[in-house]
Amino acid sequence: MSSTLTKSVKLSVATLAIMNVTAVVSLRGLPAEAEYGVSSAFYYLFAALVFLIPTSFVAAELAAMFQDKQGGVFRWVGEAFGKRMGFLAIWLQWVESTIWYPTVLTFGAVSLAFIGSNDTQDMLLASNKLYTLIVVLVIYWAATYISLKGLGWVSKVAKIGGLVGTIIPAFLLMVLAVMYLMSGGVSQMDFGGSFFPDITKLDNLVLASGIFLFYAGMEMTGIHVKDMNNPAKEYPKAVFMGAIITVLIFVLGTFSLGIIIPQKDINLTQSLLVGFDNYFKYIHASWLSPIIAIALAFGVLAGVLTWVSGPSKGIFAVGKAGYLPPFMQKTNKLGVQKNILLIQGGAVTILSLLFVVMPSVQSFYQILSQLTVLLYLIMYLMMFAAAIYLRYSMKDTPRPFRLGSKGNCLMWIVSGVGFLGSLLAFVLSFIPPAQISVGSNAVWYSVLVIGCVVVVVVPFIIYAMRKPHWVDKDSQFEPFHYDK
Secondary structure (H helix, E strand, O other), X not given: OXXXXXXXXXXXXXXXXXXXXXXXXXXXXXXXHHOOHHHHHHHHHHHHHHHHHHHHHHHHHHXXXXXXXXXXXXXXXXXXXXXXXXXXXXHHHHHHHHHHHHHHHHHHHHHHHOOOOOHHHHHHHHOOHHHHHHHHHHHHHHHHHHHHHOOOOHHHHHHHHHHHHHHHHHHHHHHHHHHHHHOOOOOOOOOOOOOOOOOOOHHHHHHHHOHHHHHOOHHHHHHHHHHOOOHHHHHHHHHHHXXXXXXXXXXXXXXXXXXXXXXXXXXXOOHHHHHHHHHHHHOOOOOHHHHHHHHHHHHHHHHHHHHOOHHHHHHHHHHHHHHOOHHHHOOOOOOOOHHHHHHHHHHHHHHHHHHHOOOOHHHHHHHHHHHXXXXXXXXXXXXXXXXXXXXXXXXXXXXXXXXXXXXXXXXXXXXXXXXXXXXXHHHHOOOXXXXXXXXXXXHHHHHHHHHHHHHHHHHHHHHHHOOHHHXXXXXXXXXXXXXX
């Protein structure tokens, strides 16, 4: 999320809390956690404590520390561990977002399938791999084409999409669940179950590790730390308020689905729409089903329109500083990074073709989601480690927002918890989930392991091949502290 705030405008605690919620919350992942019943609440709370809150605080300190310098995570990690590692960090951020598109668009395709009036036909269409593949590619390339044209109106579409496609449906889902229970409806979720999960079954924790991806993105709001009157006091309040609201939406939304759909019938890609359908039938308002399907699809499409060109801008700026070949620095007449967008689109197309080898739409959805989690977590591991390291290598650098007024103990605790939590989720993400047919385990491990290795190795190769003429003469990228 970008900001156009001037220095005279200051954010309130409530405003930043809402911005945090908007940046993080998405309903598409609720079915994955509904698999766990009451214990899903444990996973949400655990991930918030060991990942969401540490990410927010650490990113706030780093963003404020380098508020006047370009680079984002490239700057943060690069200042600590060198330019090569910084390039790896921002590369992972870009590639992760590229892999994310097929998963979010799969959810959009499923939403569009439920616009029809025949439930059976809608579910068959939603599970049809060819249909989903076509919708994913058509919508993605349409969004890329529009991005290349330059979009002043996309921010407005994104705001409306976030409201219509996420916030209103989330609230409606919870209201429907309350109405259902108060009118005598029988809950399909056993609220007498254990809050604490059976951690001896590691394969059952795989879907839960995906919660870390639900919370990913909080580092983006760290850029607003200087837009508050008293960031040392107000920013932590905003983080906790936003975290509580986010967790409540996820927990109550997940419970709302579990109440209306039996655990054995939960499907990662379809169950959100099926849940709404079931509630609407119960209150004799089935005519609302196509409307909510359109709203959810609009929310997805609006988000994709916003983010198709977003993450690529970061690596584009770094590329102009000499880290990418001139080919990837090419822009169109509007200044849009056209070649990076085209390369990104090619990668999305190749990933989408995994439909051919995966046994189902939801297995495809799950394996790409897991690869996204793995790549993003590598970046977060580097970020947490960099925050601690910079406390010593750049100890005299001003920190407008600082974890702990004195000493480094609090930074060690917060970053340490975030690092260990991310490491745990990283390890768990390799285990095939017990709840989903992923076909051959060999395919599962091959995609994840080879995917991670290739994505991590490529930036090192590019870095080693860089040439002096790669530096754009118009680049204004500030040098690192050790270059001065």
